[in-house]
Amino acid sequence: MSEKLQAIGDTISAGLPGAVTGFDIIHRELNVYANAADIVKVVRFLRDDPNCQFWSIIDVTAVDWPQRERRFDVVYHFLSPKQNARVRVKVTTDEATPVPSIISEFPGADWFERETYDLYGVLFTGHPDMRRLLTDYGFEGHPLRKDFPLTGFVEVRWDDTQKRVVYEAVRLNQEFRNFDFLSPWEGTDYRLPGDEKAEGGKGA
Template sequence: MKKFFPLLTQVSKALLKRKFHSSNRHFEQTEGDVQIGNPFCLEPIEYESRTLRKHDNDRRQKLYEFGLYVAACLPKYVQKIQMQHTDELEILIAPEGFLPVMSFLKLHQHACFGQVSAATAIDVPSREFRFEVAYTILSLRFGEFVRVKTYTDELTPLESTCSLWSGVNWLEREIYDMFGIIFVNHPDLRRILTDYGFEGHPLRKDFPLTGYVEVRYDDELKKLVYEPVEYAQEFRRFQIESPWSYMKNFHEGYNEKKPEKQDKK
């Protein structure tokens, strides 16, 4: 990562004009995400607590400068970069630049992110683009994690990254199964956690907790039968007592009145 530091001076004017830290209509920047004094320098975090993990300000600054470098190389797609309170770099990109940015992070000599550690999504139905997709990638060469985020809706697909990382195949299948996000050019986009005939996507916020159908084994038909969800009881009441409630039966004199306090003479 030290190799690209001299290049920052060449792109400084372009970075200042683009205003990477201005709030975006799709990504809402919360107070404290990025500490900005100098646009190219994070304010060091110092505190006297002895119980919390101390911030490595040098490492935070290098990661932040790497984010600036990625934004300068791909100004068309990178919408914002930010450092979280856990000293993690996040790169927020437009959906159309998902595969180009991922290719840059995988193949560029100053990045070399050769492994996807995690990939997931969240659903916020109130947003115009309700799904926020996040990939956590690891650079084995530099020993650093970076989180890449983008957004989409129910109808807009994302480019699959299986051509870059073969191990992301199952992760993208899980995102498709749980959220219904489509990945184009995926080699085998099928459900992976639910049945192939399952209706709906369980991790969407508008999906009912009880689901739509239930499965049971029919002894007469000798096969699994799918039926609409039906409660056997109209009203269920469960009374669960804590251990302190029933242990009173084993203590002598538990139900007796407490002795009155005697006045001290």
């Protein structure tokens, strides 16, 4: 398998000089590194070249590295039934620089790109419907960024009396964002069966 992946990687590098910056094989998986501006050309080559034939798109997602200037890896996964192999393509971008959409070559990337925009804030140019996909209308922020608050600040729920979605501030018994590890948790104001055991065997 490694020899096959090495041959595919060599084919991709030779066929896309300048667009592909390198490749490696880690844990028997082929990783290709490309320039974001050339991603459409790269995926077209992966699909059409007879030594590749990666016809099936599996996923488009991202990884957030907030300490980097170009904080996002945009990651594409493809499958070649002909070669019985997979390839992972990575490009980098920042919060303001969009990545070209690959919908022209792989229409199935439509919702994958929308999901990546919704959860990470990565922008795609040329996408016909760049709206949020998983979060609600008016949602602020991108939940899978590393700097997104773990609990959020509002919760969304359906109010059956008002027959609509309502937004309410999140109420936490303990403030997670400024947690004082020396303070006790707020507990219940009622007794539970067995509490008397924690009180030295005294009855209720």
